[in-house]
Amino acid sequence: MSDQTITAHPPSSAKPARRPVKGIWRQGWQRFARSRTGMLGLILVLLVVATAVVGPFVAPFDPQDQSPMIDPGAKAPPSWVHPLGTDRMGYDVASRVIYGAPTALAVGLGAMSIASLIGVLVGGFAGYRGGTTDEVLMRFTDFFLVIPMFVVILAVIRLLGVAVVNTPFESVPYLNLGVIILLIGVFSWAPIARMTRAEFLRLKNQEFVEAARCIGATSGDILFRHILPNALPSLVVIVALGIGGAVLAEAMIGFLGFGDPAAVSWGQLLYFNYEALKVAPWASLSPGVAIFITVLGFNLLADGLTDAFNPRAKR
Amino acid sequence: MSSLATAKPTAAMSIDDRSMLTPPVHDLVRVENLRIQFPPWNAPVRIIEDVSFQVRAGETMGIVGESGSGKTLSSLAILNLLPPPARITGGRIMFDGEDLAAKSQGEMQKLRGRRLAMVFQNPGYSLNPLMTVGAQLGEILKVHEKMPRSMALQRVEELFRLVGITDPGSRLSQYPHEMSGGMKQRVCIARALLCNPALVLADEPTTALDVTIQAQILDLFEDLKARFGMSMIFVTHDMGVVARIADRITVMYAGQVCETGDKHAIFARPSHPYTQALLASTPRIDRRYAIDGEGRRERLPTVGRAVAPGQSLGGGCRFAGRCPEAAPECSRLVPQAAAIEPGRVVHCLKRGSAGVASHD
């Protein structure tokens, strides 16, 4: 009786296998626009980006300008001239918070570019080649997952700070910040590699890839024109989360006093002003709120992107 | 399909005639005008609309319909276990003289597993993967019969033997993933029978199994039916299966009942156009099939889950879109129950049903 089915499927139409890429993005955007958390995240991120781009032109004070030390004095409460007050060292808090935005974005984007590059290469290679290559590369990735990244970064930054004294490196601008970005990037690629591998494993046997292979596409073509674009939606989610994570990591490094003295960063503002939390709370709370908004923005963005590209992953 | 051959018109007639003469038997379950809806509540999706059927003591009611027609939801409704956000919004489910739909979850909990039991479609998913089968079946006995552990395990072992599980004693300490699909389904059947229920609901219990195993499980059901004498609601999309296992049949389409009645009568004289189409598409050795131009046997196109909520679940006869006999009023008027023979009800405007304009 099993050969009898009522729900017969119509004969599958022999349409040529097409790359579903464009559709993914258009559909994704439609779903994203419906995700309230995602849109809120996008707005917050755009706010931070706008601050970073426009801010330096509209900020009332230069970030290095300590002249308020004389007029309202250090730790002055918010006023019309200093909407967020002044801090322990006589800086205008609002201006410094504004100038912290480009630093935060540089850290987030810089570190995640490095992490994505390594992660996609390692994960993609492992997933596409499979076999022993896969095994070895994934063990290597596991290894990076168990290095206590934060602890190592602190030690390296500190020692480097001593080692470069009296060397030509001393005059490299933002050397410390650059190293922080590099190290955060180098220590955060492992999750991206895992995700890329999983996506490549999933995609490499799908119909449209097989079809491309059948019509004689080269390996490079298959990888970069067929598999990678289809793996991107999932990667975008994890990279958005990573940007928030990198901003947070840099803030913590700065808060502990290991930031780049030459750069204006929110974490460092907290470091300088935390002692005065009782008398000048605005100087600590403002950069803290800025960090919160940025991290929240990227986390919500990632949440919306999950809704958009991978609705089944949630709920 | 061989069993279908036994459903010869003459034999069917005689059984039918006999049932005409015997006084009405006690109904164990009477589903009356059951309605199940999904939100949004201001314009609810009417998944199940006005479904009625009865199950008599000791008989097996086969519910047939293609996938998505609402068979699973109807069975879960009887247990008052609809998955949220689905809700029973109308009708009654009379069991032992009480309306199950009106009972509290606490009252239902005492009935489930004891008086009412269910066998699910996929044995692979319906056992707790983290417990040994002995422990999970034992727990049910502990809840309902307050049996101590050792006694409960003894009873489970006994049932395992009854449902044809080889080496039942050592199976008790096995986990579901250590068993084959057919074995797991036997465990699920044993679970349903633990407390000697009055009614067993079997929701496509063979669909997820291999063909050879399907036949064995069906044999088992037939055997148990004879031995335990319980009533059963046997849900399937397979006409061949109901032909074997059911005493009476309810045919459903998109959440509405098409017709209900004695198995032999329905196979002998299908009345509703959908039933006729179903039987026409059922391979039978006593039938010839029309072959279309490309050499394929004619088949019904799929409806499945594509029964788009909202539109095709609107007013009128839901089969109208595919019905060869559809008339203009069919998509406007809901066909009501019409008794065409004793114990036989059909819902079709062309078979004498009254039509009622849908209420919106």
Add this chain to the structure above:
Amino acid sequence: MRIFVFLTRRMIFAALLMLGVSAAIFFLVNSIGNPIELMMAETPGMTGEVIDRMKAYYGLDHPPMTRYLLWLSRIAQLDFGTSIVYNQPVGSLIVTWGWQTLKIQLPAILIALAIAILFGVTAARRQHSRSDFAVMATALLGQSLPAFFLGILLIFIFSYSLDWLPSYGAYSTRNPLWGSPTLDALWHMVLPVAMLTFFNTATLTLLMRSNMVDVLKSDFIAAMRASGIPERRVIYVHALRAAFIPMLTYLGLLIGLMLGTAPVTESVFTWPGLGYLYISAIHQLDYPVIMGASAVIAFMLICTTLLTDVIYVLIDPRISLE
């Protein structure tokens, strides 16, 4: 027998991992320069001879490879060397300060787990309801609120504004609160534990909720209900157990990482724990403490990963030992 083979294999892998991680940390730190030279560079008036003597004393007069092997063989015997700043064995420093870290981290994880179960299960049972939305929104916000900033907020509110709770340290320096050292210590723990709890709760709740939502949709839960198992038992025994299993990985990570994230927490509350020890060692370039503490932190992470794997095998019958 199979579990024995499995355990041995896992432990060998963990040991290899530990070897690799320690090498990575060692060479990363040492590639920057000889630690003693770096340290002395910040101390004016050191003669070359004194530096050489210090190097010899701390075993830093060999080439890096030899030093790594020496260091490795010593920590294998649990000898982490002597702190330059404290002039005490690093091992005993780590134990003393590490205990303070565990004292706030472990309660925070346990409390967070309890809250996560409560809220996660409640939200999952009423998926898409208002309470579900509230739980989700709070958790999402909580995930983005940097832990140290939360700590600062707590101090600002509960110490500085309301003056209810102490803002720093593990003990009162002069008179213990209410004359009882135990109560005094507990009182000091409140804010740090609250901060860590909040931080842990957010992610745990989200995980709990989504696992529970999946489990509650599964057939075996429907089948248990259909068999008349009481709802409370279905949810809090059977569904909870199934939903808890995938959380183990994250829980293991939390426990493994608790020493790694300690520097930030403990800086906020000036808490005398391992993280604080580590930060001050870095500031003062106390090389043996830096190396010892980072090795212990890595060790902790690797151990919990190993432990997580073993627990999985013990509680999830589906995982085979192959």
